[in-house]
Amino acid sequence: MAGIHWWTFGLLTLTALGLGRIERFGQQGTQVAIVGFFAFSSGQGRIDYIGYLAASVAVGALCGLSAHLVLAPARHVHHRQQAVADLYTAMSRRLEDLAEIFAGNDPDTQRIGHWRRDWRKLAAECECIQHAIATEIENTRLRPRRPANRADTVLPRARDAVTVAERTMDHLRSLTRTLHYALDSGEIQNLPASFRNASSSLLRRAATAMQEIGQTSLTDTGHLDGLIDDATAELNRVEQHERAASEDAPAVHTLQGTLLTDIARLLTELRSGHQALTPKA
Secondary structure (H helix, E strand, C coil): CCCCCHHHHHHHHHHHHHHHCCHHHHHHCHHHHHHHHHHHHHCCCCHHHHHHHHHHHHHHHHHHHHHHHHCCCCCCHHHHHHHHHHHHHHHHHHHHHHHHHHCCCCCCHHHHHHHHHHHHHHHHHHHHHHHHHHHHHHHHHCCCCCCCCCHHHHHHHHHHHHHHHHHHHHHHHHHHHHHHHHHHHCHHHHCCHHHHHHHHHHHHHHHHHHHHHHCCCCCCHHHHHHHHHHHHHHHHHHHHHHHHCCCCCHHHHHHHHHHHHHHHHHHHHHHHHHHHHCCCC
8 A cells, every 4th residue: 555645646647647648548638647536546545446446447448449439430531621621711712802902902991800800710710620620530540440531641631731721820810910000001002003913913822822722632732832933933023123112112111021021921831831731752
């Protein structure tokens, strides 16, 4: 009998937390520590009591695993893929709307303020999708048969795609804030027409690339690389022209530089995200 002491409780805590981090336990890993604390305190540290309780837990776990294998939960892999695709579609459409503002076709300040709130909703949606994918990965891992729809590769890619979307959303929020300020202050009217048209074109290219990344079918890597390369080349041309211009006021240069920085970060994120999602040969 070890008894309940600070050192036995500390040893139990470290052991239980370590075991709970095993990937196979999935979201149930936290239950390891809870069961350990319950057994330790109820049995007053007696090894024989803990042994019987551990055996009971093992029997219960085996029964639960057997029930899970016999009555395996239905797969929802396509639903998870579609949720990711819908997320990217929503982001792509919003980017198209921002392109319309650059083109001068949608100067509604109130509307773009509403879009800023939309980004927060989409960020919360990302968390829900990540949780659903994690649950599906755990269910797939415990199924008695290998998935016929490549769930073992599709689901991790969907999870990583949501992570890319979350990072991309940070740059889209920044771009939306800058445009909101430019509209609210009226400074957007001082931007040269050539700059606004080029920026609108860049955002449309980025929206198309985003749609390609999020689709449920296999991505055409060559086509997507071409989209991002063309957008990057056009961005470089716009930046060179903006640096060479001398007739614009300093405030206009500042606004142009801020917008170009947001667009450049967006394109960089799409490129790195695409590379992270592309299977290595």
